[in-house]
Amino acid sequence: MRAAELRHVAAADDLPAYTLRLSARAKHIRLTITPRNGLVVVVPRRMSNYDPSALLRERKRWIDDATAHFADRRAALQRDPAELLPTTIELPATGTRWDVEYRDAAGTAARIRSSAGRLVVTAPAGDPGVAIAALQRWLSARARDHLLPLLAEESARTGHAYKRAEIRGQRGRWGACSGRGTITLNRCLLFLPPELARAVVLHELAHVPQPNHSAAYWHELARLDPHAAQHRAAIRHAWDVIPAWAEPDSAGAHRASPADGRPGARG
Numbered sequence: 001m002r003a004a005e006l007r008h009v010a011a012a013d014d015l016p017a018y019t020l021r022l023s024a025r026a027k028h029i030r031l032t033i034t035p036r037n038g039l040v041v042v043v044p045r046r047m048s049n050y051d052p053s054a055l056l057r058e059r060k061r062w063i064d065d066a067t068a069h070f071a072d073r074r075a076a077l078q079r080d081p082a083e084l085l086p087t088t089i090e091l092p093a094t095g096t097r098w099d100v101e102y103r104d105a106a107g108t109a110a111r112i113r114s115s116a117g118r119l120v121v122t123a124p125a126g127d128p129g130v131a132i133a134a135l136q137r138w139l140s141a142r143a144r145d146h147l148l149p150l151l152a153e154e155s156a157r158t159g160h161a162y163k164r165a166e167i168r169g170q171r172g173r174w175g176a177c178s179g180r181g182t183i184t185l186n187r188c189l190l191f192l193p194p195e196l197a198r199a200v201v202l203h204e205l206a207h208v209p210q211p212n213h214s215a216a217y218w219h220e221l222a223r224l225d226p227h228a229a230q231h232r233a234a235i236r237h238a239w240d241v242i243p244a245w246a247e248p249d250s251a252g253a254h255r256a257s258p259a260d261g262r263p264g265a266r267g
């Protein structure tokens with residue numbers, strides 16, 4: 001489902017400009033800051049009259065820090081999207097690293113060829129968006145090659161059977177498990193160390209018999225992944241390492257859940 005979006009500019013002098021997004025999926029209020037969208041207040045749809053002024057004042061320190069953290073990338077994005085194009089790509093989950101070379105194409109389509117640690121992206125000159133889209137497709141293909149076998153392997157090991165698996169590039173969500181047994185994994189997991197990518201796979205597999213975050217769920221997860229708590233803490237900050245080009249909408253979301261410090265708010 002696509003969230004309805006409303007743009008607001010704060011009236012009060014002491015508040016930063018922000019976008020309020022009503023989300024059907026969100027269960028709690030949260031703040032995100034991205035180079036592309038700036039400060040976004042995500043609000044569950046049922047709370048459509050919510051006024052975030054008090055929250056924004058309370059979280060001013062975090063907002064200022066996160067804004068400063070992204071100031072450079074945001075400036076680059078506004079100046080020239082070509083600056084997002086990576087010259088190297090490192091995928092720690094698979095232990096691979098690629099040098100990326102760009103060549104101008106005559107037509108309008110992009111093509112990527114790879115050989116031993118080298119990617120050659122042939123894309124129309126003057127339209128970095130086409131090259132970025134091609135790199136995202138390439139990343140999705142690497143994710144299918146690596147994450148789906150990993151999921152199958154862990155499923156066999158743990159005895160937790162899923163029905164279907166999908167790779168997505170959705171923002172702010174490492175994985176999901178639907179009530180019908182479809183497990184979705186984020187292609188950006190490839191940017192994480194192998195143990196964290198595996199931890200997300202186990203988190204979703206543990207949802208097969210327990211489609212919730214009940215005590216029974218956490219008990220089952222601890223059985224599958226004895227270091228689940230440490231992994232979960234590490235994953236919480238892992239969006240910071242995702243390169244902007246890999247995220248379709250939000251270019252490296254920096255997120256916080258000010259209204260909710262509980263584990264299991266998502267995925």
Ligand SMILES: [Zn+2]
Pocket residue numbers: 203207212213264266267
């Ligand atoms: Zn979960």
